[in-house]
Amino acid sequence: MNLILKKDQLNHLLNAWRQDYEVYAPQSLENFTHFLPLQDGFELAFDKAHNTRIPPKALFLPTSEALLKFTRFGGYEQVPSETAPRLIFGIRPCDAHAVTMLDTVFEQERYMDPHWVARRDAAVLIGLGCHVPCQTGFCTTVGSGPFNHAGLDAILTDLGEIFLVETLTEKGERLFTQLEIATEEQSTQASEGQQAAAASMPIAFETEWLKEKLDQNFVSPYWEEVSRSCLGCGVCTFLCPTCFCFDIVDEAQRGERVRNWDTCMFRTYSLEASGHNPRPSRVERTRQRLSHKYSYWVDQINQIGCTGCGRCVRYCPVGLDIRAMLRKAHQLPSEVAHAQ
Amino acid sequence: MPNEAQSPYLPIPMHVLHAYYESTDRSLKTLELSFDEPQDAREFFAAFNPGQFCLLSVIGKGEAALGVASAAWEGDFVRFTVQKMGSVTTALHNLKPGDPIGIRGPLGNGFPLENWKGKNLVIIGGGCAFSTLYALTKHLHHPSNRGDYSKMTVIYGTRTSGLCMYKQDIAAWHQRDDMEVHQAVDVPEEDWLHHVGYVPDVVKEVSPSPVNSVAVVCGPPIMTKYTLPALVGLGFTPETIFTSLEKRMKCGVGKCGRCNLGPKYICKDGPVFSLAELNALPADL
């Protein structure tokens, strides 16, 4: 059902939700925006940038979290999962879509990750579509979009003085019971705006046969070319909404076994105790990063493991642009593409 | 049925039953661990299959992935042989009987024993990676299992005779009439009665028949690299050659991303793969 939320009522509504939820929304932190819990007198920061610097995956997979607490005499116990209800307001469709991809990792039947599952179950995601899509983003290229519904309980479309609210799940419906119903004109206006937004985004690179080209060129000078200026830091992967790798470390002093974000771009990530490293240089590590997103995810869930948020493009310290890397990849020879 | 609320990161509480050196140079130590709770033992053995591994946990130090080196019928304990490499394995070497320890497992797929029924088994191991093959051999020796399989051939090579693990048992295997055992060392030694040479060469020398056979290879990467083509040369098809892969692991349950190999996670989808499966994966090892 489509509803109308007047912008001047938004803060009132957010405050009302705060009775039942810890409400997270993008707010200013230093120079950028960040999902922070709303406090009294909060100020939203939707105008600052299109997206938060750190993707909201961090709300479900924190940069560091304890898995076990050590007890006396060599014992240990499980750290309880967080189950407090949270409402994530203003999450962009690319980031919400990414969370659903991570669900396929953490919510597998055989090994449920209780920490992830508990936080996900306790969360409601209210999306804000991108009526003016960002420049580094390429969501429409990779099967997402500025008004993609994946992972969202409701999505808002900015119509100037008002938001059009589309509730997408029962959870979402329950949050917007007091609002008036949108007129047909308003709904039409919103859907036209949504389509225009998607249409305004150029196709950043070809995705057809991309996986095959990456697979078949596993050994290729291409990888050295595109990784030559890579510094080997973790910016692209840490700011990526679909990257989920973590390390597990015992912090003896603190008496905890913790998991920390980790990345295939670090040398130590794949370094084995014997000294052998299957990915000894930035060449192999870049190959792993791109192949994981554009080939391995496709094998696993039949979706590209990237939602086109554009953070890696914007914040790479040496200006490496994954879109350009993949355009170049599409020039690589491939048997499949030629056979067609 | 694993309890859903229970974390896959929570180790099963155990303690050290026996700890003894396996090699003369003291680089290998065998730990036999027993369960603190009988319920945990029942659940473990109900799920266990040779070829699987566990994450051994020294609280305050960390975890190390190790293949299980015992068969379920041997008793309510789980055996591991630990090579001293880094800080966790050093901590494992320092454990004494009675010390507490945690394990997570059994993890991974293990050997596809159901599919191997009725076949000749060629078991090829090198170095300390032989531990899971030892578990396999022990499993097959049980009277209720042995009949399910045809001829059994074990080829086991180590750098020196001192590094050979499970010496007493293997010496006894030579006396058995239901299996063939070939041992090898890399360089000649005084009083050594068996093969001398690298495992791939010994495999060619022994030349097991590929007819109605499967071969399983566990060893250091360099040995595996040359043994797989040697088997292909003997006529084994990629579908009948199996190996167990190793890569750095942390979570053991397909979450942390470490052991990612193409679309697979070695911890969850492996560690045992057929050569046919391996050929379809990227050379990222």
Add this chain to the structure above:
Amino acid sequence: MLDLDALMAEAKRVLDEGVVEMVIGFKAGDTPLHPQPAFFTSSEEIDQLAYNALCQNNLATYLTRFPKTQKIGMLVRGCENRSVNALVFEGQHPREGLYLIGIPCEGIIDWRKIVEQTGEEVISVVEQSDNTMLVEARSGYFTLEKHSLLHESCARCIHPNPISADIVIGDLLPEGDPALAREQVAAFADLPVEERHAWFRQEAERCIRCYACREACPMCYCEECFVDHISPRWTESGTTPAGMQGWHIVRAFHQTGRCTSCGACERACPMDIKMTYLTEKLNDDMRRKYNFEVGLDAETPTPFSTVTLDDKSRFVV
């Protein structure tokens, strides 16, 4: 502004004449705010060489990736030249194996300061003159004062000129005023200890441990960084306060007498963490206590790598 043609001609010459096997410089980026470091191995490739004030990396960070036997040409500004000198002193590459093409540097522009004024969506950037930039953004056209966009490290730069380049393209610039650097040090160092600690925590505790600062720094070339060392563990892993503080403190200390104040660490940081207030304090200490400034030549030993028999710290000898 830089005479790009002269720069390209020299880069071509050294490649064509075999003086070097490779020239490290910049090329236009895929996005207007981010020119990219580039590695040119033939004079044809030099046509792609580009340079503007948005070239934010310290190219010397790439030097340690190449064999010491390789003849390398590098475009160097003041700070890069000093970083190269420091690396040569530390034995990371012989000076004979380097050909430094110097450019006097008017300062690096911090792209974040552009987007602060124009919004994130920048379409093109043109350096109009020595003083202004024309920025086309989705929100319109902006003429921005270059000086207001300078990265803080560059605004207080003392040595903008390449100090030991093999050739300098363009006219030398006046030296900067050391008082500016001292002012910045004082702004932090003169605070009461509680306020300094609060400042430090506010910066350090945004860290996500991505190590972009480390990788961007020419002097962070250790094969194994102290944070990656497992036994013993020198600092907590992860984004706990102790872990983040441990990283930032020790990182700064490892730069003592080695940091050339280029600011590449801050420019690489995805969380906009300020780090040079620490390294500048240490640099100031080096100046005052040892009369030492790193990178002015490749021969003078750094005080912390020198031991004399009359060293005050008895434990050293």
